[in-house]
Amino acid sequence: MKFAGTEDYVATEDLMVAVNAAITLERPLLVKGEPGTGKTVLAIEIAKALNAPLMAWHVKSTTKAQQGLYEYDAVSRLRDSQLGDERVHNISNYINKGKMWEAFESDQRPVLLIDEIDKADIEFPNDLLLELDRMEFHVYETGETIRADNRPIVIITSNNEKELPDAFLRRCFFHYISFPDADTMADIVEVHFPGLKKNLLREALSAFYQVRDVQGLKKKPSTSELLDWIKLLLAEDIPPEALRSENKKDLIPPMYGALLKNEQDVHLFERLAFLNRSQKG
């Protein structure tokens, strides 16, 4: 089982090493990086490359660690007892399996994605220590212990909104997806828009990196914004000349709404463009 990127996903070498280490040593891989650099997609692509089932557990601020294991549905049991349903005598009828349980039970070695772990309560990672380490947990209601037959490949993503506890970090491999350089970016664009005109790509990339270099942007555009933007450029059939940098000194790139997602950033950009124009004139 080795991961080497897929045709839809350009994996850098360091990422491949980290992923393969996590696969071989059966330990979780924690992935951090700017929003929009493909953290969540990574898990999907690993599953695709290894032909493994994917279980995605999307964490929200209200998610409890227990919900990933199982939940006991007391209400339907109560209702069934009212209606005299036979099911009521067996408590295991009311245990709803969570994503981790599903992953533990899978016949084939699955990929378990725990998405945006930093969104949850600060104690959330601590509550999963044992489960991720031993890949087993105990169900109090039925007294059984669930053990993973095939230790899942666990991919955990974080946006750095909260710091994760040391004990948790020690159990993981860590990879920081740094922002791709221009060459890698060209590869990525090629994967998504095969046969894109060379000059359009060049102009678009240089315009994109110029926007990223503007000081003081609240939210720098990232890979996913670039891909959206190129999609728009193609749809509108914008000629590469329109992106040329001479123009860009006094012009905002066309369709900039796809790149800049923040009102203040758009204002900042328009102001800069205005300043440039007035300096020239």
Added chain:
Amino acid sequence: MFINFFTELRSASVPVSLREYLTLLEAVEKNLAGYSMEDFYYLSRACMVKDERNLDKFDRVFGSVFKGVEKLTEAFGADIPEEWLRKLAEKHLSREEMEKIKSLGGFEELMKTLAERLAEQEKRHQGGSKWIGTAGTSPFGAYGYNPEGIRIGQDKSRHRRAVKVWDKREFRNLDDTVELGTRNIKIALRRLRKFAREGAETELDLADTIKATAKQGWLDVKMVPERHNTIKVLIFFDIGGSMDDHVRVCEELFSAVKSEFKHLEFFYFHNCLYEGVWKDNRRRRDVVMPTYDVINTYPRDYKLIFVGDASMSPYEIVYPGGAVEHWNEEAGVTWMQRLLAQYEHAVWINPVPQHWWPHTQSIDMIRQIMSDRMFGLTIDGLDGAMRELNK
């Protein structure tokens, strides 16, 4: 193995523990790094570094620890006829075969042997275990395997870079030596919680449902609103002047506080509290909120926290007109007492180390005004402060 690397990382204050080190060894044993320096670099990075802030430190340590090893490659290279080493096949050996291969000895021994082989060799060569060429098990050459092997002239590198990755130090700007300890602060702040249920009823109240059902004889579902932390906090930060020394720890505290409390209002003041406070430090001259407005706006159930070093001239506290920045009609102590009269629960958090407090007169005075509710800006101190506010 790599003990030196491990201790170097620790002394460069990259937080690595024995567990990470053992993970690395396990990974190396499983042959995850292959035998390339770069893969080993990536692997050890994934094992040892758990926070992007430490990546740069790691790169530097890696560069210094493994400097000589990389030099080996540079020592050869140029002298080897390129056609011999042309990329043909990559041979993968089984475990037993690998174990069979014995290393040749030290660096000089290798150099000597290489020189001899070069002299002996006459034509292009592939496979075998003695000659230089491709895909062999001789310690010289490329695309082959030998534990002490040297890579020579792998011209079309399987890795696309010429510069050593770790020397590029790509993560330079992510390294802030500020060790953000907000997690600990947050844990301390957690003491200050008052859960209450208000708002829409979204959760099942199991106990009440059972009770009501038993009473009625039919299923009677009872709902309750979700539990929220309803604690309300008013924070006053001392800013500028002597507080500059403590700016880092105050920023940490501030960011922790901001994410922990939903109902939070913060204001800035300078040295001592007077008739006006402000919310935006850049516009402190023009947008000042009268302290009376603060008192009138926020109800009595807010908890009051001052953060400041309380180090100033005693005049600034007790005399009208004592303030350093403006003319104050009323003394700082008067304003402090007004606030304290309104808000029953109040503490002063002081970043100055506690054993220095007795040596500064103004700290003692503020402490008296606060009726001894002054705490150090340490985890212990915060803990005490939160207990005090919860009383």
